[in-house]
Amino acid sequence: MMWKDKYKIGVEAIDQQHEELFRRVSNFNQTIRNEVNWEAKLDKVKETMLFMKDYVIVHFNDEEAYQEQIGYPQIEEHKDAHAKFKQGIDNYVKIFEEEGFTEEKIQEFGGKLMAWLIMHVGNMDQKIGEYVKSKGGQA
């Protein structure tokens, strides 16, 4: 699995969503890389892709609402990072709409999505946890 405990930020609601997101991306990557014939698994790939796209948006919205609630000072920078992340996904959604769900492009997307997610949660989101701790613990 992709998830590691070091990615936790110490805010339970967000950590749970992160774990779910990692689980979904991990399952997605296992699906696109297993030996099953591409055509046979295409429906599952499409379904998972659409679910993940929606789940990323739900999670980012929840996380931004939480940042507002605690008065997180770097919220604008964080919103920009979320917008870029969503843009990255949208660019691939557009490619899939125009070129179809080709194995090559889906694999390419899966590799990038994994790196983006680990980097975002492992780096940028940790700063939310640090801020919460600096303010005296779990918010």
Added chain:
Amino acid sequence: MKVEYVNSFYKATKDVLQLLVDIEPQRGEIKVVQDLGSNKDANVELAVVGDLKGTILFSFPKNMTLEMIKIMSGMEMDKIDNFASSALGEVANIIGGNALTLLSQHNYTCDIAPPRIFLGEYKALPVGNGKALLLPLSTPIGEFDITIHLNEGN
């Protein structure tokens, strides 16, 4: 070529690899090279534009590449397929982006083009003007190189 170029890329590489793959690369001795080339298996090229212009080349051996992607994904990897090469390209892209942020603290404003990934030997490209610096890095899962060729733009 100035020391802050090398230090920015080294620091960015160290930070990103520690985060993404739990390894801490150690610097080897920098070499001056006449061309951008590599006989390692997986090469990622980043073109830099802006106040600094040039190319950064990350060169990884196959086994190290597979091990890195395995650590990130939790999946067994036996070949550098589209998934692995895309993830590797993105790792280099993130390192490049972080290095440019560090360089901006020295008042260099630059941008990078999307990474280009070359599997197999990377054909040597002579560096137009000036020389390139090759920074070897060692890790518990293998040795890799970063070749830096940057010039201040006019």
